[in-house]
Amino acid sequence: MSKPRLGIFSLTGCAGDQLQILNMEDELLDLVSRFVIVDFQEGSSYKEPGEVDIAFVEGTVSTEHDLKKLKEIRERSKVIIAFGNCAIDGCIQSMRNDQTTLAEKLQDVYGVEPGFFDALPSKPIREYVTVDLQIPGCPVEKTEVLKAVSSLLHGDLPQRYTYPVCVECKINEYPCLITEESKPCLGPIIKAGCNARCPSLGLDCIGCRGTVEGSETFAAEYKMLLDLGYTEVDIMNRLRVFSGELAAGFLGGNNNE
Numbered sequence: 001m002s003k004p005r006l007g008i009f010s011l012t013g014c015a016g017d018q019l020q021i022l023n024m025e026d027e028l029l030d031l032v033s034r035f036v037i038v039d040f041q042e043g044s045s046y047k048e049p050g051e052v053d054i055a056f057v058e059g060t061v062s063t064e065h066d067l068k069k070l071k072e073i074r075e076r077s078k079v080i081i082a083f084g085n086c087a088i089d090g091c092i093q094s095m096r097n098d099q100t101t102l103a104e105k106l107q108d109v110y111g112v113e114p115g116f117f118d119a120l121p122s123k124p125i126r127e128y129v130t131v132d133l134q135i136p137g138c139p140v141e142k143t144e145v146l147k148a149v150s151s152l153l154h155g156d157l158p159q160r161y162t163y164p165v166c167v168e169c170k171i172n173e174y175p176c177l178i179t180e181e182s183k184p185c186l187g188p189i190i191k192a193g194c195n196a197r198c199p200s201l202g203l204d205c206i207g208c209r210g211t212v213e214g215s216e217t218f219a220a221e222y223k224m225l226l227d228l229g230y231t232e233v234d235i236m237n238r239l240r241v242f243s244g245e246l247a248a249g250f251l252g253g254n255n256n257e
């Protein structure tokens, strides 16, 4: 049987998810030997045209160039996996989408008018193409990537985390930082899969794996943190760091023009 053709593509982002693959020193050679790698920008300048069986796509659509590239990837790929939180939720680039316009951002950051370059409001890839699967994280977890690749090679779907960090926190019997210390932990609304890394160190979760689907849960967490004395600004600024799109939706505005 021929090897599956794998593309690891990058849009606008820090490329930290691709770097996580390169950081798999012990597994990297075995991993790449299982595929024909048709594109891996962070690892090699080699590129191969043609059909892609599995496409990992990291980053947000933040320019017209990103959008054109994403549509081309969709056309040639059987399966697209949103790889990391930029691709899934917009992450850092979209943190102020509900607070300022693209024109204001271009002026504040680059001192230029819209049209100076082909910028678009930073958006997750699902805004433009159908996404088949996702691997969350900022950056992605190495072990999760390996498990996902293993599942795909066996014709299975990678694990989906439909429950929050709190579940892993309680399995490990860590004390709750909200109820015990009134810290603004985002564990109740954030996808599990990190084994509650931050609460294990006494640190409250800041949401790097993105939110579990379901805005009702966020409404409950929002009220709980308000009751503890945090302000709307405190709560929304915390949520915006990794989940700006949810913050924009929750407050009912998305100021992207």
Ligand code: SF4
Pocket (backbone or CB within 6 Å): 165, 166, 167, 169, 170, 174, 175, 176, 177, 178, 179, 185, 186, 187, 188, 196, 199, 204, 205
């Ligand atoms: S510390 Fe955070 S993750 Fe752990 S149970 Fe409390 S709210 Fe959930």
Ligand code: SF4
Pocket (backbone or CB within 6 Å): 165, 190, 191, 194, 195, 196, 197, 198, 199, 204, 205, 206, 207, 208, 209, 210
């Ligand atoms: S910020 Fe939250 S999701 Fe990210 S590693 Fe820490 S506990 Fe896990």
